[in-house]
Amino acid sequence: MMIHNDTVSTFKVPFTFMSGAGNTFYFFDNREFIILDKSNFTKEVYNSDFLRKADGCIFIENSTDADFKMHYFNSDGTDGMMCGNGGRCAIRFVIHKNLFQNKPLSFCADGHVYKAELINDEVILELKPASEINLNQELNVNNLKIKYHSINTGAPHCVIFLHENLNVFPRLLNEIDVKNIGKEIRNHKNFPAGINVNFCEVINDTKIVNRTYERGVEDETLACGTGSAAGAFISNKLGYTGNECSVLVQSGETLKVFIKSSDSSIKLQGSAHLLFEGVLNYDSISEKISL
Structure with a gap:
């Protein structure tokens, strides 16, 4: 990889496309700061044909402060704060690239140091302790009163349980219009900075199903790590599930969430796969990309 300088404007930028339980990301080794405007670069990647x-x-x-820094941007170019599945994929990425081999590895994201390691082909990530927990809240959407709970698990999340809103939503999670209802709630006046919206169905005391509308992606995603952690943590707090919870996400994969009630710490475990790799041409002057 070439170092950015004043005499060369076009660079070959390798990329790796990865999936964390269905959450998909383009990874770039930017340790030499080839890509300066990461927000615009991300929008270029997302909008490319x-x-x-x-x-x-x-x-x-x-x-x-750590082995490396992970800087995550949503597909719309906004700074994504922390991303649970992205963090797990980051561990797989740096091991695949032989950048680091420590066990466990540490990385800095959004001002916090996280630890994670690869165990039996899955990555387990220790999230920051849950904070900003508000239970049994209510908001009005299109004249419908929705009961919700909010929490920050590295990113802000609204958690809605179907069985607490039987008069509002269909009984089956797969019948909910997550994109449109999620958009309404994400932009609700109760959340001036916006919020990620999770719709959860409790299956039993060890399992929930979670669907997430992600702020910044502005759509439902096939998985959300911090959202799965949020759903499992609130479910545990309300007594619906125990300290170990399996979360089935829209991709069909399952994430495992481990909760320590004494200090609100959370661990997130699941798959992280490399799908394909390639190289982009990046013009640092026009800030355009091509193959």
Whole structure:
């Protein structure tokens, strides 16, 4: 990879396309700061006609506080704060590229240091302790009163349980219009900065199903790591599930969430796969990409 300088404007930028339980990302080794305007670059990637759509872009960079820094951008170019599935994929990425081999590995994201490791072909990630927990709230959407709970698991989440809103939503999770209802709630005045919206169905005391409308992607995604953690944590807090919870996501995969009630710590475990790799041409002056 070439280092950005004033005499060369076009660079070959390798990329890796990855999936974390269905959450998809383009990964870039940006330790030499080839890509300066990461927000615009992400929008270029998402809006290109020749690349597969993804939920966001992740840039691996140097860090003085951890093994590396993970900088995540949503597909619309906004800074995505922390991404649970992205963080798990980052561990798989740096191991695949032989960048780091420590066990466990640490990375910095959104000002917090996270630890994770690869165990039996899955990545388990220790999220930051849950915060900003507000239970049994109510909002009005199109004259419908919806009971919800909110929490921050590295990103802000609204959690809605079907059985708490039987007078509002269909009884089956797969019948909910997640994109349109999620958009209404994401932009609700109760959440001035916007919020990720999770619709959850409790199956039993060890399993829930979760569908997420993601802020920044502005659509339902096939999986959301911090959203799955949010749903499992609130479910545990309300007594619906225990400290270990399996979360079935829209991709059909299952994430495992481990909760420690004493300090609100959360661990997230699941698959992280490399799907394909390639190289982009990046013009740093026009900030355009091509194959």
